[in-house]
Amino acid sequence: MRIYTYLAAQFMKNKAIFLDRDGVLNKELGDYITCYEDFFILPHVFEGLKILQQHGYLLIVITNQGGIAKKLYTLDELNKMHNYLRGELLKNGVILTDIYFCPHHPILGNCLCRKPGSLLVEKALSKYNIDPAQSFFIGDKIRDIECGEAAGVKGVFIEPNEDWTSWVSLLCSTLQKK
């Protein structure tokens, strides 16, 4: 039976859009975002994520939060930002599947989870049974793209705070043609 379960899982793989946080979902301010008051969701994000969700993509945030290691803000403050993000998206019918963050910083010790390392993406691929070949990583730093590609996920490289919804339209138009 085990082989059948394995095969079924292969056929039923999910697809996902991996998202960097600052500059992709909320406004990049050029420095660590240390408090909830400085967390501004970019306006195009609501519609962009909604369309992706309607096309069957899981939505997963992958973010480096080295400010935790540097004690620039607490885990509580980070949770406050992420709860706010989840809440505002939910008001618009968008459910974030998960938020993964690396709380470490190399000046205070190495880890495997900080981007460009791909550990967090690989955890998500495994936990949510995601096919990397059908998935994308939207990021505004080279390390975002490297992180995705190390796990077999294609990168979508944008400028910080750039409106990426035209890419979403393009992607979804190719899906409908299949």
Ligand SMILES: [Mg+2]
């Ligand atoms: Mg960024």
Ligand SMILES: [Zn+2]
């Ligand atoms: Zn880490």
